[in-house]
Amino acid sequence: MISVNVDLGSRSYPIFIGRGLLDQAGLLSPCLNSRKILIVTNETVAPLYLHQLRANLADTECYDLVLPDGEQFKTLATVGAIYDKLMSLKCDRGTTLIALGGGVIGDIAGFAAATYQRGVNYIQIPTTLLAQVDSSVGGKTGVNHPQGKNMIGAFHQPRCVVVDISVLDSLPVREFRAGLAEVLKYGLIRDSEFFDWLEQHRDGIESRDSNLLAQAIKASCEQKAAVVALDERESGVRALLNLGHTFGHAIETATGYGNWLHGEAVATGMVMAADISRRMGWLEDADAVRVKSVIRGFGLPVTPPAEIDESIYLNLMSSDKKVRDGKIRLVLLKSIGEAVIEENVDAGLLRATLKAGEALCES
């Protein structure tokens, strides 16, 4: 088992990474405040792993809530259902919530934990690659508003994150690839050698070699932990983790939550960010082509949906959380491995990218 520490003073916590961790009785014990636990999961994950997890919590007072599966249920109403369950069980402030599922479950259960009785303990057990390398680490919790993704939420750090690589064996290929988008992101924003390594080991990663996956997850979690430790509440550098996300959120919102997977939208969003970066004269043409080619090589989409026109993007992007005083702020690339936040994107260049379609990153 590998352990990566997220260093946040009194809110520091470990990320445990390894095979078979769901079977390790005792791993969670130090992270519980009392015997009372509510596991929040969904109807896809529950048949696979709920029994296994509960078996290792046999000496606790453990309950579960199985939610419907899908981004379209990441709403305030679903959080309300968790509150109802906690109230009906008379759960007090010593209760621990366990999020067993992908990013949606982690975000919803984390937000319920952040706000039930003004904050209770929670543990993340991510069951998708995307959640393991990104959303389960760093304390961002929340739900969607009909007009914007993740618009309602709180910062609330988990007590620990348990990444059991075995769960990836059963992950559908589309979801697996969506997770790789966030892995590639760390290479693009902070670590060109990691991007090279990913490109070189594509076949092994695609075939889910355990050792390669453990290395990729560890490197991703280390990058995320380092950024979060520098800027827990996203007043600065943490915003770099949103490479591709402003475009990606617009794609997700415009196509209806759940049609594009988050990682797929981010993948295309990163190609769009690379395209603007190229048009701004920052990213070499060859590097922009390479970004698109590596992302496509991992089976991810690189062309935004044709039905979203420029005005829809601009409207959705203007309500993005990264907006300040009405200016759209974009995370762009100076080079592969170096991202920056740019406030003054020329409207003409932005329009050119929004119109480029299949010709993104191609001069």
Add this chain to the structure above:
Amino acid sequence: MISVNVDLGSRSYPIFIGRGLLDQAGLLSPCLNSRKILIVTNETVAPLYLHQLRANLADTECYDLVLPDGEQFKTLATVGAIYDKLMSLKCDRGTTLIALGGGVIGDIAGFAAATYQRGVNYIQIPTTLLAQVDSSVGGKTGVNHPQGKNMIGAFHQPRCVVVDISVLDSLPVREFRAGLAEVLKYGLIRDSEFFDWLEQHRDGIESRDSNLLAQAIKASCEQKAAVVALDERESGVRALLNLGHTFGHAIETATGYGNWLHGEAVATGMVMAADISRRMGWLEDADAVRVKSVIRGFGLPVTPPAEIDESIYLNLMSSDKKVRDGKIRLVLLKSIGEAVIEENVDAGLLRATLKAGEALCES
């Protein structure tokens, strides 16, 4: 103008206390992050003070949302209406929410500010005595769940609190008295001399003498600020501020939110706490009688509603936020001016108090 500082490191903020502060242009400017403001108020307060406040924010991009008035609207659905307004205005993270109203408005708007885009700036302008001396200070925000008061919420500190004593001129007598319950509470839990002073100046306070009110509000805010600075997230001493609240919440919940004012329920709850404290042999009989007599002297109720029987109390109290591992924790009095948190209240003594009715604090 008096200023009391709430000392919380990087989250410190001032409480401004004085007459006519709503007319002081410029007082709020240092507390705004950007020009965009949403004032959240209710249909009772809006006709009285909204125009006045907006006149002093003339150089900002200022919007307002007028909610229905009453504790029964302190719900997740009302917070949802604030999110909808913020989204429709395309408010970004630099937006400031201003809560203009009593405790209910402050709690709802504060929770919306805590959770919109994972936290935006807010300012409290409390328009009831209760909100001025208690709920606007300390960063507790939240809404009710149908099965329990304030069960959903977050800690989120305002940037400043503006206490304009002039607004008390128009406050209905029942609400004014409800606020005095929380003022009396500070004397009971921490400051016997303040309790003496309040008893001595009852007539002047009841007639709303500005100087006496300013002194009483300042002393209350200083006590609250001192306790919050010691224990922002209520892991210890801050729980003392809940004297009378466990019983009070049970009364409010059992009678339906909005029938008993919060301060009225707390007043009766403090008499119940004094009664148990007397039965435990801590509070002298004469002091228990005095507690009841002073509270009644300020026109507050001292007898719980006859229709709530013991089993209803015990059921409601068992889901109180102060419960730990199923034990009911009560704030009780060692003497007037010294409160303690007690976990091991004898069930027989508790039952005797719950049954006492009009005979509370009378041996």
